[in-house]
Amino acid sequence: MRLARRYGIALVALLLVWATVLFFCSEKIINYDNTKSRSPVELVWWSKHMSWNYDEQRQCGIHTCRISNKRSRLPMARGVLFYGSNIKPGDFPLPRIKHQIWALLHEESPRNTPLISNDEFLRHFHFTSTFSRYSNFPLTTQYLPSGEALTSKDYYVPFSGKSNFGYRPVTSVVFLQSDCDTMSGREDYVKELMKHVPIDSFGSCLRNRDLPESLQKDYLNNLYSPELLRFLSEYKFMIAIENAACPDYITEKFWRPLIMGVIPIYFGSPTIKDWQPNSKSAIFVNDFHNPQELVKYLNKLAGNQQLYDSYRQHKLNLRNPISNQNLLHNLVTRQYHIGDSSSGASLFEKFECAVCYHVINTARNVKADSRHYNCPLEPVYAQLEGQEIPQNVADWRSMMEVGQCQAKLLDEFFRRNLSFTDAEFDAELNRRMEANSCNNSSNT
Incomplete structure (x- = not known):
């Protein structure tokens, strides 16, 4: 029992x-x-530049999202998307709806929208996608197609091959640039270099050579075309100076010569050494006091195969081509890069899905700060002979100061949470600029 x-x-x-x-x-x-x-989570693009009708339902993992540019959908939207290059100071959806997040996509430097780099502006956004490693959706290595592109020998020319071109000097340097007015003073620095070493310049800036006819049509939209890479790979050095010097702002100017097996002469991101394939993969302008000192080092490398090839271990070291663990980790974990041709892999589609996921799964009290887009107010430029200042640096400094004033004024308007027009914003901005009172504006 x-x-x-x-x-x-x-x-x-x-x-x-x-x-x-x-x-x-x-x-x-x-x-x-x-x-x-x-119903699907709704997101609205806030941009008057999107003149076409855009309204799509997309599957983002387990989540379904509806993304449109119809401003009539704003009351139903849980997120508002802004593209940095198209932001207009007098065009924001105010008053803000409490349950909505604001998301910012800006892969460019601050040259076209200088207000973005200021904390007073950034702190009003919950989600960012910028070149900074600290943004929510980082684009730091977006211009590197793949790790295989760095190690492949598709465009590799051995040292002896680069030295066999009798019509080129031993120290062969190429410059390919069509943006001739930059915050970094790029064109001024290259002018100084040209006094000490022959440079083949094929772009519209300081041009002294013409590209082969087959490459002249649209090379700006085909920066990684096989034909262009083969042509440039015959040089020993390539000038790689960014248009602005911001932490983690790295473009194809750095990655392209590495892909070809050409040594970059780099100036730009102060954090660049965190991202190079090995401890010695590029020549950094900041390591030299002036252009003349740099050229002496180029001449030394150009005549010594062992020294030259020590910069190309990502091509020559078959067992351990990339030793930078930070870069290797990024190549595995990054969410976007230009080499991805799969469906839904465009930058805007990836950004939209990342925001959709964020809206559903992340608390809305987390906001951006200056690390999400960390560009200095004072333009940083490459050092010239005799401590000269690049020709246009004063204009760029003024532009950044205007951007700072815009950001402070927007901060006040956002805090008031009342709609305003372009005319109202411009009038107050002009008043403060004329009174030199931007730095004294209220932050309360």
Whole structure:
């Protein structure tokens, strides 16, 4: 009898456990079904530059999102998307709706929208996608197609091959640039270099050579075309100076020569050494006091195969071509790069899905700060002979100061949470600029 009673108690306990499991499982199934039946999460692009009708429903992992540029959808939207290059100071959706997040995409330097680099502006956004490693959706290595592109020998020319071109000097340097007015003073620095070493310049800036006819049509939109890479790979050095010097702002100017097996002469991101394939992969302008000192080093490398090839271990070291663990980790974990041609892999589609996920899964009290787009107010430029200042640096400094004033003024308008027009914003901005009162504006 005791044994039967024990079996009975055990059976009752087992049934209770089973009932509990069924209850919780059914709750999850019901919740999952309810989630599936809900309307898609809505996001709205806030840009007058999107003149076409855009309204799509997209599957972002397990989440379904509706993305449009219809401003009439704003009350239903849980996120508002802004593209930095198209931001207009007098065009923001105010008053803000409490449940909405603001998301910013800006892969460029601050030259076209200088207000973005200021904390007073950034702190009003919950989600960012910029070149900074600290943004929510970092684009630091977006211009590097793949790790294989760095190690491949598709465009590699051995040292002896680069030295066999009798019509080129031993120290062969190429410059290919069509933006001739930059915050970094790029064109001024190259002019100084040209006094000490012959440079083949094929772009519209300081041009002294013409590209082969087959490359002249649209090279700016085909920066990684095989034909262009083969042509440039015959040089030993390539000037790689960014248009602005911001931490983690790295463009094709750095990655392209590395892909070809050409040594970059680099100036730009102060954090660049965090991202090079090995401890010695490029020549950095900041390591030299002036252009003349740099050229002496170029001449030394150009005449010594062992020294020259020590910069190309990502091509020559078959066992360990990339030793930078930070770069290797990024290549595995990054969410976007230009080499991805799969469906839904465009920058804007990736950004939209990242914001959709963020809206659903992340608390909205987390906001951006200056690290999300960390560009200095004072333009940083490459050092010239005799401590000269690049020709246009004063204009760029003024532009950044105007951007700072814009950001402070927007901060005040955002805090008031009332709509305003372009005319109202411009009038107040001009008043403060004329009174030189930007730095004294209220932050309360």
